[in-house]
Amino acid sequence: MASPTRSLRSDAARNRELLLAAAEDEFAERGIEASVADIARRAGVAKGTVFSHFATKEELIAAVVANHIAVLTATAERLLESADAGAALLEFLTVAADRRQQRDLTFLMSISAENSQVVRIRNQLHADIGSLVQRAHECGALRPDVTATDIYLLICAPVHVIENLPGAPSDLWRRYLAIIFDGLRPEGASPLPRPAPNWP
Amino acid sequence: MASPTRSLRSDAARNRELLLAAAEDEFAERGIEASVADIARRAGVAKGTVFSHFATKEELIAAVVANHIAVLTATAERLLESADAGAALLEFLTVAADRRQQRDLTFLMSISAENSQVVRIRNQLHADIGSLVQRAHECGALRPDVTATDIYLLICAPVHVIENLPGAPSDLWRRYLAIIFDGLRPEGASPLPRPAPNWP
Amino acid sequence: MASPTRSLRSDAARNRELLLAAAEDEFAERGIEASVADIARRAGVAKGTVFSHFATKEELIAAVVANHIAVLTATAERLLESADAGAALLEFLTVAADRRQQRDLTFLMSISAENSQVVRIRNQLHADIGSLVQRAHECGALRPDVTATDIYLLICAPVHVIENLPGAPSDLWRRYLAIIFDGLRPEGASPLPRPAPNWP
Amino acid sequence: MASPTRSLRSDAARNRELLLAAAEDEFAERGIEASVADIARRAGVAKGTVFSHFATKEELIAAVVANHIAVLTATAERLLESADAGAALLEFLTVAADRRQQRDLTFLMSISAENSQVVRIRNQLHADIGSLVQRAHECGALRPDVTATDIYLLICAPVHVIENLPGAPSDLWRRYLAIIFDGLRPEGASPLPRPAPNWP
């Protein structure tokens, strides 16, 4: 009696997950060119099913993006437990870049920047980074003129850098993360030419 | 599309420029979604005219990209005359970021990465950056483990960083360029975790 | 045709048939100039629907051609039952020419010559003609130096002949089929200047 | 003094010939797909020049077709001198088929069927074939129920036959011309099922 409803529901939930995973893979491989049809095929469902879960392609993208940010949020929260605040911040940037290198979905971010779910999770991430940054400041591991918003914005930098070098070793971003992290040291920091931006 | 004065044959070159400018604007505003039809409309010519100048949309993109890189090349070459090699390098990165901030066409680069004209001008830019870097090394203004390819790759970083903050002041990139440039100082540089990449 | 319950599937099948019929008509009337848009309009469906049935214009053409050959194959197979092998061969050529006169699609053949479905059905037709020819040989109704491939190639000849006479009576081809059939008699046949071609 | 005018005129005449030759080649190689631009390029002139000689692509096609028929007319007229009227007719059909095999332009005929120049030269050809046929009738080399129009229509048959066999030896048409010619013998001719058509 209840079971058919339940099994329908869990099938639906499973399809949702399949679709999100397929969309992530497809977007990572094909970029924005990935089509709804391809995603549906990869998830093993019909094209129409995509639209019964996500009213719009944009909505699907937003869900993928939210998923993606959620992983970073979880990472940040885990690292708040860490003893060494400076190392925690470096580790956070490392995990973030590593994840981004494995599946670059940055091009999706701007598309779903307005989406309310994305806004919420993004704010959460920003807040968590705030905690990481505060602790790093407290133990003097980070130049004092750098804010949570700065760190949030710098997340993607190392991976983006190597995008322009086709055939680069996949973890070359570690080199540029090191350079940037050197720029974040308190020692000998030169005054920054512009004030830190406000978080919207 | 009748205008009081029909285009003159000697204006063919002018149409080419109009098209390149229109394409640059349109791509900067609409991203890769910019259509040939929109570009033609913006340039004030018929759709078919685009294809009499550029056989393919890709070819048009390559021309835009090449144009864009050429400006950087010219800047680098001008700065080779400069007395202070460290300041010259910073200025180069500043000009490059400034230009890129005005019109972000990075997403076009990968599309025309193979184009022979683009390859040529890109190699030229890399070589010019090589000269700037060598002079900076010679006067100790740059950490010794950083190469021309590193600098080439870091060009876009500051601008990309602020892409994720809608409504940011347009020259906020200067803040992140300063951070990165601090990371490029020789003083107290930590060893880099990966070797410098080869230029293809 | 089918019950309302199955109507989705059978509507789709019906659309496929409508499209094939419309394509046949349109190609017969306009030649290769017939556009997908015109075909869709004639079938009463949207342009996009054509491509949900046939991935490509070429694929649509191949389906039309295969349909067309299939009728000839069925005719040949029916005539294998006939008692008089010579009359059967003449009848086959008559039916083939008659059909071809109603809708000349020969110009489509070369376009889809490579299509695997077309190749298969074409080989089937050739084999069936082989049986007709063999029986005709056995009862001395056909000059012995003529092969199945010869007959296959001669199918279109009578109709093509009258193509160059606009306003000709529509069954004028019967006159030229008679002349050619006279040339196929065993009596007084002059030696043929070239060997029979191989079937690919 | 007078020479510039003269040389301009003869340049124009030469361009006309170049264009006709280029068009013939291009149409033979590419079929109806041959574009005006390709023809101009092959002739080594600008696209616009094509239209200063032929107001329309159709007009160019008509000129090519007329040229083509003119060769057959000349052949027929030469063969009227021949002693053996039967052999002359066979030779005419052989030359016609050979020429057509080298450059198949049949698909152009229907396009320019109405063109007045083409109509005139076509009538001339028909008349010349009439003389050949009459002489063949007089010496009993041709079945009496066959007319000049029949022969005119049969010209293309042998070549068309082999069109459906890709990779056939290029002179395989001789085999089918022989078969058809056997069908034209007076001996044992069966009555033809339709009256000979009228020439328009």
Added chain:
DNA sequence: AATGAATGAGGCTTCATTCAT
């Protein structure tokens, strides 16, 4: 006459989305 840039209609195809089952 010759040139070739410009035109714009029209061709094929893709794809997000809708809808009847």
Added chain:
DNA sequence: TATGAATGAAGCCTCATTCAT
């Protein structure tokens, strides 16, 4: 909810033809 056929707007590109030089 799932399905997948149908839709139609939009994209890129081709090409005969026009026109100013």
